[in-house]
Amino acid sequence: MxxxxxxxxxxxxxxxxxxxxxxxxxxxxxxxxxxxxxxxxxxxxxxxxxxxxxxxxxxxxxxxxxxxxxxxxxxxxxxxxxxxxxxxxxxxxxxxxxxxxxxxxxxxxxxxxxxxxxxxxxxxxxxxxxxxxxxxxxxxxxxxxxxxxxxxxxxxxxxxxxxxxxxxxxxxxDSRYLGWLGDVLFDNPPAPGFNRFTERGGLMVVPLPDNRWRIAGTSPDSATTEWPGDFTLEELRQKVVDIAGDDFGMHAPSWLSRYGNATxxxxxxxxxxxxxxxxxxxxxxxxxxxxxxxxxxxxxxxxxxxxxxxxxxxxxxxxxxxxxxxxxxxxxxxxxxxxxxxxxxxxxxxxxxxxxxxxxxxxxxxxxxxxxxxxxxALDVAYPSTDPAAHPVTGTRTPDLALPGTDSTLFGALRADSYLLLDLTADGALADRAQQRITVHGGAPDRTRDAWEDVRAALIRPDGHVAWAWTEQDDIKLAAQVDTVVATTLGR
Known part of the structure; x- marks a missing residue:
């Protein structure tokens, strides 16, 4: 097999x-x-x-x-x-x-x-x-x-x-509302970003490749648990005219669809x-x-x-x-x-x-x-920490911090197969902590973000979220703390 x-x-x-x-x-x-x-x-x-x-x-x-x-x-x-x-x-x-x-x-x-x-x-x-x-x-x-x-x-x-x-x-x-969409050509397209919402319904119109446009919308008759059948060009045309007062010369649909709100x-x-x-x-x-x-x-x-x-x-x-x-x-x-x-x-x-x-x-x-x-x-996604004393940046996505002395920023330094140890000490106190599954990069302390102002080192996961952050001012103690967490993180 x-x-x-x-x-x-x-x-x-x-x-x-x-x-x-x-x-x-x-x-x-x-x-x-x-x-x-x-x-x-x-x-x-x-x-x-x-x-x-x-x-x-x-x-x-x-x-x-x-x-x-x-x-x-x-x-x-x-x-x-x-x-x-x-x-x-x-x-x-x-x-x-x-x-x-x-x-x-x-x-x-x-x-x-x-x-x-x-x-x-x-x-x-x-x-x-x-x-x-x-x-x-x-x-x-x-x-x-x-x-x-x-x-x-x-x-x-x-x-x-x-x-x-x-x-x-x-x-x-189960679904209780239906939305609808159509990918069409227009003879007289509206301005890009056109949208309208009234008691007759709501719609948005956005450009697609090959001169096509997508119309997506809702209407009062969309509140239903019954499937009304396949969506047609004439139904789309009537809905758009009811809402916008014009069909913009729509023709040649490549996709017509309804979709529900089952959650x-x-x-x-x-x-x-x-x-x-x-x-x-x-x-x-x-x-x-x-x-x-x-x-x-x-x-x-x-x-x-x-x-x-x-x-x-x-x-x-x-x-x-x-x-x-x-x-x-x-x-x-x-x-x-x-x-x-x-x-x-x-x-x-x-x-x-x-x-x-x-x-x-x-x-x-x-x-x-x-x-x-x-x-x-999704910029606000932060993952929960099991440590109540964890630094506030723990679990948050790491910003794209500068890495002095390199041609890269933090995003460019991330790897799918290892953690990144970010050394924010002035004299590179953690530079020798690189090992298998741990890469080390030096950076400058981030004074532009309040949450990061006191961070002297951070362990960044392969997906860019903070696994751990330290504020210890004594470099020897800081290195010891890092060693303990890294050993636990790597199951050693």
């Missing part, structure tokens, strides 16, 4: 990113994808600032920057006033506008270049878990076969075969030798373009932990921390998307008044705007 260290069910952006992370750790991996080709109907169109930081942490962001439209604002439930991303603490204070099909193609090229095996037209049909492995049953073009693997990752969407076969619950709520969250992101990521772990209304971003950030958290567990350098409980870290992010995603769903369908006078009030708060309250932007962009 064929063997692999990891098998991934699902070759979308989440599965492909996970495959790349594992290959950066020299883990053998096979991706099994039911589709024979990349789906050109792009559900996702955006990569948010934290997503760009993830790309930069592996040195592949420039390709995306070169091919994308940069948008320095974001929206919450299509409120009239948009969130200002230009003030965010990131080197990438904007969203990249790029079709999911292109993102997937770039991820596939990246994963293949690192040595991942990707099999299209192969479908996972079941699994049997053993104490030390999982037998994965697959239906391929030549018939059924099996693969023996140390771990199986379900990145196979909301109808995940892996999740169901593993017996992982997926509780939540579900897996009870476990890991059970035994099965792990879940992306839509297999969380389902939600597509608000704010965050779904794909949350998914491949799941994979960014999971990849190095899975590799460290397989290679034997993980501390006790490291793989379990995948659920501890990411399940609360999924819970917040549910809350955020449900709140926006309500506002997307708030066509009553009371609902419109609430939308107007919240919209005015965006420019009037920087704190309110920053909270919404932090959630939307």
């Amino acid at each position: 064929e063997t692999q260290q990891v098998v991934i069910a699902g070759g979308g952006p989440v599965g492909l990113w996970l495959a790349a992370e594992l290959r950066l750790n020299n883990i053998s991996v096979t991706v099994l994808e039911t589709r024979t080709d990349i789906d050109q109907r792009s559900k996702a169109l955006t990569v948010h600032p934290r997503g760009i930081e993830v790309l930069a942490s592996r040195g592949i962001h420039q390709r995306f920057l070169d091919e994308s439209l940069k948008i320095s604002t974001g929206h919450f439930a299509n409120l009239a006033n948009r969130l200002d991303f230009s003030v965010l603490d990131t080197p990438f204070p904007y969203t990249l506008f790029i079709p999911q099909a292109r993102t997937e193609a770039l991820f596939e090229e990246y994963a293949l270049g690192l040595g991942a095996s990707i099999r299209r037209g192969h479908r996972v049909t079941g699994l049997t878990e053993h104490p030390d492995s999982v037998t994965v049953r697959v239906e391929g073009p030549q018939g059924p076969y099996e693969i023996e693997t140390a771990y199986l990752a379900g990145c196979d969407g909301t109808r995940s075969t892996v999740r169901e076969a593993a017996g992982i619950g997926f509780p939540g709520t 579900r969250l897996a009870t476990h992101y890991r059970r035994g030798r099965v792990v879940l990521a992306g839509d297999a772990a969380h389902q939600h209304y597509p608000t704010g373009g965050v779904g794909m971003n949350v998914g491949f950030q799941d994979a960014f958290n999971l990849g190095w932990k899975l590799a460290a567990t397989i290679d034997g350098w993980a501390s006790e409980g490291l793989l379990d921390s995948y659920h501890t870290d990411r399940h609360p992010v999924g819970e917040q995603l549910m809350e955020h998307s449900r709140a926006q769903t309500y506002l997307f369908h708030a066509f009553t006078p009371e609902g419109l008044a609430l939308r107007d009030l919240l919209s005015r708060m965006v420019p009037e309250s920087r704190e309110f705007s920053d909270v919404l932007a932090g959630r939307l962009t």
